[in-house]
Amino acid sequence: MLADDRVYNVLFLCTGNSARSILGEAVLNHVGQGRFRAYSAGSTPKGAVHPMTLETLAKVGIPVDGLRSKAWDEFAVPGAPKMDFIFTVCDNAAGETCPIWPGQPMTAHWGIEDPAAVEGPEFKQRAAFEDALRYLRNRIGAFINLPLASIDRMALNSKLEGIGAMDGTTTKSSNVA
Secondary structure (H helix, E strand, C coil): CCCHCCCCEEEEEEECCCCCHHHHHHHHHHHHCCEEEEEEECCCCCCCCCCHHHHHHHHHHCCCCCCCCCCCHHCCCCCCCCEEEEEEHHHHHHHHHCCCCCCEEHHHHHHHHCCCHHHCHHHHHHHHHHHHHHHHHHHHHHHHHCCCCCCCCHHHHHHHHHCCCCEECCCCCCCCC
């Protein structure tokens, strides 16, 4: 298999694994053109995907089959898929002590406000989910267009950090998991 034909495994991490990390998983699997296999997990998963996460994805034609809230431990055990990239999408997960990931994957923090934490009228909540989806789509679009097979690790790390600083970021500095 040529380096350009490689399928990269990507894990999106958050605390509850009900909104942002699920959005990341679904978007990358949808737009990744078979070059990426995305997963998501949480440090303390809610146990269910937030209904507005599923509604927001379905509204834009992104499949929601098989999406579930799960613990990150699932990906740190023998036999789990080996990750090439791990992106934290919430500030809490970025600051937590993560499991030791086999294979030393590239990591970056792509913090986005939690749409599930938005209170108030339903239209405000829906707008928060749409914003989170837009920010993640923009970051994932930038990510999948990187020359992964030909860029060195230091340059790639810099690019991943830059993607995390794109519009919608929750932090000014990076906290890598």
